[in-house]
Amino acid sequence: MSAYAGKPCILCCAITGSVPRKSDNPAVPISLSEQIESSHAAFEAGASIIHAHVRNDDETPSSDPDRFAALQEGLRTHCPDVIIQFSTGGRSGAGAERGSMLPLRPDMASLAVGSNNFPTRVYENPPELIAWLANEMQTYEVTPEIEAFDLSHILAAIRMHKAGALYGRLYVQFVLGVKNAMPADKAVFDFYVQTMQSRAPDAPWCAAGVGAAQVMVNEWAIAAGGHTRA
Amino acid sequence: MSAYAGKPCILCCAITGSVPRKSDNPAVPISLSEQIESSHAAFEAGASIIHAHVRNDDETPSSDPDRFAALQEGLRTHCPDVIIQFSTGGRSGAGAERGSMLPLRPDMASLAVGSNNFPTRVYENPPELIAWLANEMQTYEVTPEIEAFDLSHILAAIRMHKAGALYGRLYVQFVLGVKNAMPADKAVFDFYVQTMQSRAPDAPWCAAGVGAAQVMVNEWAIAAGGHTRA
Ligand SMILES: [Zn+2]
Ligand SMILES: [Zn+2]
Ligand SMILES: [Zn+2]
Ligand SMILES: [Zn+2]
Numbered sequence: 001m002s003a004y005a006g007k008p009c010i011l012c013c014a015i016t017g018s019v020p021r022k023s024d025n026p027a028v029p030i031s032l033s034e035q036i037e038s039s040h041a042a043f044e045a046g047a048s049i050i051h052a053h054v055r056n057d058d059e060t061p062s063s064d065p066d067r068f069a070a071l072q073e074g075l076r077t078h079c080p081d082v083i084i085q086f087s088t089g090g091r092s093g094a095g096a097e098r099g100s101m102l103p104l105r106p107d108m109a110s111l112a113v114g115s116n117n118f119p120t121r122v123y124e125n126p127p128e129l130i131a132w133l134a135n136e137m138q139t140y141e142v143t144p145e146i147e148a149f150d151l152s153h154i155l156a157a158i159r160m161h162k163a164g165a166l167y168g169r170l171y172v173q174f175v176l177g178v179k180n181a182m183p184a185d186k187a188v189f190d191f192y193v194q195t196m197q198s199r200a201p202d203a204p205w206c207a208a209g210v211g212a213a214q215v216m217v218n219e220w221a222i223a224a225g226g227h228t229r230a
Numbered sequence: 231m232s233a234y235a236g237k238p239c240i241l242c243c244a245i246t247g248s249v250p251r252k253s254d255n256p257a258v259p260i261s262l263s264e265q266i267e268s269s270h271a272a273f274e275a276g277a278s279i280i281h282a283h284v285r286n287d288d289e290t291p292s293s294d295p296d297r298f299a300a301l302q303e304g305l306r307t308h309c310p311d312v313i314i315q316f317s318t319g320g321r322s323g324a325g326a327e328r329g330s331m332l333p334l335r336p337d338m339a340s341l342a343v344g345s346n347n348f349p350t351r352v353y354e355n356p357p358e359l360i361a362w363l364a365n366e367m368q369t370y371e372v373t374p375e376i377e378a379f380d381l382s383h384i385l386a387a388i389r390m391h392k393a394g395a396l397y398g399r400l401y402v403q404f405v406l407g408v409k410n411a412m413p414a415d416k417a418v419f420d421f422y423v424q425t426m427q428s429r430a431p432d433a434p435w436c437a438a439g440v441g442a443a444q445v446m447v448n449e450w451a452i453a454a455g456g457h458t459r460a
Contacts, residue, residue: 013273114347114380115354117344120358122354122356123345126351127350128350149382150344151382152381153427188381
């Protein structure tokens with residue numbers, strides 16, 4: 001019997017992200033209506049979580065709460081019961097801006113709990129900002145999805161959960177394949193899974209492989225009883 | 231037979247560090263003569279590497295190459311053949327300042343290869359600065375000691391070494407027990423050792439436990455065939 005026998009697998013679809021533009025791939029949904037229809041298609045195909053970033057009219061990342069509100073309203077109509085997860089990632093804004101959509105009370109929001117390098121810069125998540133975002137999520141009853149770019153981020157998430165600093169159920173996403181952060185490495189993935197199983201056995205987890213690593217990491221996650229991000 | 235049977239263990243002594251002041255501990259060597267005599271005592275007691283930071287007259291951390299030069303001269307006289315390792319850490323300067331003592335050609339220098347959180351802030355090591363410091367170390371024939379504050383830093387070090395970006399022999403230090411970075415955790419330590427053994431079996435490694443974790447982490451390192459920092 002495999003690790004996933006009988007256990008449903010959550011499919012999370014990140015429809016837009018913060019980086020790709022139409023010039024990279026014309027299919028990237030940028031406008032509100034494109035995002036809603038792309039989410040609708042993903043929902044019909046079986047996605048249960050929509051991970052969303054919003055964009056300005058010039059395609060640059062935005063953290064404008066009005067844009068998030070409009071997307072939320074569209075998703076509620078077109079994708080009934082889908083779990084809406086907004087990004088509080090650092091590419092779309094700086095400091096407290098990153099949490100400006102949390103008062104909309106999305107079901108979930110991404111939460112970084114440490115810092116690391118990205119391909120060309122430092123992904124800065126100062127301890128104070130992390131504590132503030134986690135606290136805002138408690139205020140607005142938003143369940144965080146922890147974005148773990150390194151091993152210490154997984155341990156930090158478990159520690160914060162045990163200390164009561166995270167709203168709702170602990171849910172950790174392993175992010176693999178980002179240049180200068182963690183590569184998509186099977187031995188590391190296995191240790192991540194073991195770390196979750198030994199220290200937070202009741203907590204579900206998922207794995208995201210970036211770019212070329214996506215399908216491979218999804219396969220690792222499904223085989224190990226985890227959930228997936230596409 | 232234990233892992234360390236017959237294998238000499240390198241003791242590295244960090245005489246000053248960048249944080250503690252006389253008000254924290256009157257024994258912290260701050261002035262040039264205090265640093266030289268403290269190093270001399272460590273050398274007589276068996277230390278083979280002196281890891282050094284320098285301080286301004288007001289005890290704040292400095293990256294002034296003249297202060298490093300004076301220390302280097304004193305160490306050469308008082309501790310013949312000791313391995314001199316200068317810190318390029320981020321508490322003593324910003325940007326290229328951090329490498330301003332490398333033209334002195336110390337035997338070794340510390341090198342961060344990733345970013346992470348510290349107790350109250352982000353320890354920022356942008357990819358461009360890392361590449362510049364590594365390149366300066368090649369220019370001046372300085373062997374880096376990689377400071378691994380998280381798992382991805384170990385993998386980055388091995389990758390950089392294989393790519394020829396690091397001068398000399400690969401030498402990795404696991405730093406454990408820094409709040410908001412990696413805790414002093416035995417399962418993590420064991421995975422670190424396994425990672426080195428499987429991917430860079432010829433590379434020596436050492437482990438530093440910060441504060442209360444120091445002696446425990448030294449014991450783990452010695453028992454696993456590694457080297458130590460005190
Ligand atoms: Zn995202
Ligand atoms: Zn629709
Ligand atoms: Zn140091
Ligand atoms: Zn002396």
